[in-house]
Amino acid sequence: MINIWKFGVSDHEQFEKLVQPHIKRLYTLAYRFTGQRDDAEDLVQDVLLKIYPRLEEIQSIERLGPWLARVLYRQFVDKWRSKDRSIVQLVADEAELESVDDEVQGPAGKLDLTILQNKLQYSLNQLNEEQRHLVIMHDVEGYTLQEIHNLHDISIGTLKSRLNRARTRLRELLKNMEPFESAKRVNSNRTK
Amino acid sequence: MNCKETENNFDSYLDGDLLFNEQKSMDLHLSSCESCVQQLEEINNLRKALSLLPIIEPVSSFEEKAFEVVRKQYPLQGSYRFTIGFASALVASFAIWFFSSLFFVQINGQQPQMINLAMNQIHTVRLMLDAPTDIGQVTLSLGLSDNIRLKGYEAKQQLVWKTSLNKGSNILSLPVTAVTKGQGDLIAQVHYGNRVKKFRIVFKTVNNSLRDGAFNSQINNLHSSYRI
Numbered sequence: 141m142i143n144i145w146k147f148g149v150s151d152h153e154q155f156e157k158l159v160q161p162h163i164k165r166l167y168t169l170a171y172r173f174t175g176q177r178d179d180a181e182d183l184v185q186d187v188l189l190k191i192y193p194r195l196e197e198i199q200s201i202e203r204l205g206p207w208l209a210r211v212l213y214r215q216f217v218d219k220w221r222s223k224d225r226s227i228v229q230l231v232a233d234e235a236e237l238e239s240v241d242d243e244v245q246g247p248a249g250k251l252d253l254t255i256l257q258n259k260l261q262y263s264l265n266q267l268n269e270e271q272r273h274l275v276i277m278h279d280v281e282g283y284t285l286q287e288i289h290n291l292h293d294i295s296i297g298t299l300k301s302r303l304n305r306a307r308t309r310l311r312e313l314l315k316n317m318e319p320f321e322s323a324k325r326v327n328s329n330r331t332k
Numbered sequence: 333m334n335c336k337e338t339e340n341n342f343d344s345y346l347d348g349d350l351l352f353n354e355q356k357s358m359d360l361h362l363s364s365c366e367s368c369v370q371q372l373e374e375i376n377n378l379r380k381a382l383s384l385l386p387i388i389e390p391v392s393s394f395e396e397k398a399f400e401v402v403r404k405q406y407p408l409q410g411s412y413r414f415t416i417g418f419a420s421a422l423v424a425s426f427a428i429w430f431f432s433s434l435f436f437v438q439i440n441g442q443q444p445q446m447i448n449l450a451m452n453q454i455h456t457v458r459l460m461l462d463a464p465t466d467i468g469q470v471t472l473s474l475g476l477s478d479n480i481r482l483k484g485y486e487a488k489q490q491l492v493w494k495t496s497l498n499k500g501s502n503i504l505s506l507p508v509t510a511v512t513k514g515q516g517d518l519i520a521q522v523h524y525g526n527r528v529k530k531f532r533i534v535f536k537t538v539n540n541s542l543r544d545g546a547f548n549s550q551i552n553n554l555h556s557s558y559r560i
Binding site: 145147149150151152155156160163167168171172177180181184185188189192193256257260261264275278279280282284285297300301303304307310311 | 343374375386387389394398399401406408502
């Protein structure tokens with residue numbers, strides 16, 4: 141492997157080279173937090189504008205992904221949580237979905253999956269913010285407990301307990317849920 | 333292991349992160365506790381379902397637009413840096429081909445290489461430092477004569493940074509410009525341990541009118557290779 145020092149690289153180029161590999165995951169996390177594509181894009185944009193002046197610091201960060209995730213979460217908490225937004229958008233427009241594997245799902249199976257995912261998303265939204273954040277980071281986005289500990293400086297024991305409580309609550313919500321209409325969007329927060 | 337301890341280790345168990353003894357102890361508990369088995373199965377199913385929650389992808393131009401907004405918000409003000417990277421296999425083979433076909437190896441202390449530069453034009457000079465082994469703590473310094481400028485560092489005639497060298501090829505890609513006529517030079521120094529290696533390239537500025545024709549092909553890729 142050849143070591144290369146390339147001089148004359150602009151700050152813009154350097155910034156984009158460092159951050160671009162993490163954009164997709166940042167957007168995904170933003171989407172999980174905000175529940176809307178436009179809001180997720182805006183949140184990621186806000187993060188990019190916030191961190192650009194910290195380019196030198198970014199260059200020195202060994203594992204940039206978790207650091208960016210933390211900045212995104214702080215940005216969400218500080219600037220977005222206070223906004224009157226619905227956190228969840230249920231699956232109504234199947235054409236927009238990218239992650240459902242059409243090849244293994246027949247029409248009936250796909251409908252069942254959509255109903256289940258709507259229930260799950262709705263239940264997730266009923267958790268308190270701390271629980272929801274933890275479940276999104278760990279169970280939905282696959283961050284390890286160690287990574288979450290590094291991000292938020294919460295002991296792993298505490299994280300485990302909180303995660304257990306969150307899942308117990310989630311399971312209760314799912315069990316108690318009334319039969320659900322798949323096409324129904326829960327936008328009650330928006331219409332209030 | 334009791335039920336409480338088992339519950340606390342569900343995630344580690346599912347992730348395969350338990351130590352051998354912990355795993356064994358948990359398996360033992362699960363073999364006799366139907367309640368914990370049921371909980372574990374529910375959690376496993378829940379985790380799987382959560383990991384499959386769909387997402388609506390961003391618009392296709394999102395990344396490009398997002399970086400464009402950053403560029404507009406923070407216009408460049410002559411701020412450049414140098415970046416360290418590692419060549420891919422393709423680039424590496426390309427570079428090696430270049431070195432073998434266009435470059436010559438200059439041993440420390442021998443006659444410096446002479447390179448012609450057209451005035452006020454950026455020419456990328458690539459220096460290859462050929463290290464016999466990995467060298468962890470290295471201080472690299474570049475010194476430029478007054479009539480030579482390095483793109484992005486126009487106000488500096490001296491650059492010093494700490495780094496490491498890989499065994500084999502280490503490339504410095506330097507966009508340089510001659511700003512006044514005459515001879516100039518670039519001196520690269522490599523400090524490691526108690527040793528210092530010093531390399532010198534001499535630049536000779538030439539009229540821009542010589543850019544055309546055969547000379548043009550000579551100034552596009554100017555490279556030198558040095559053995560550490």
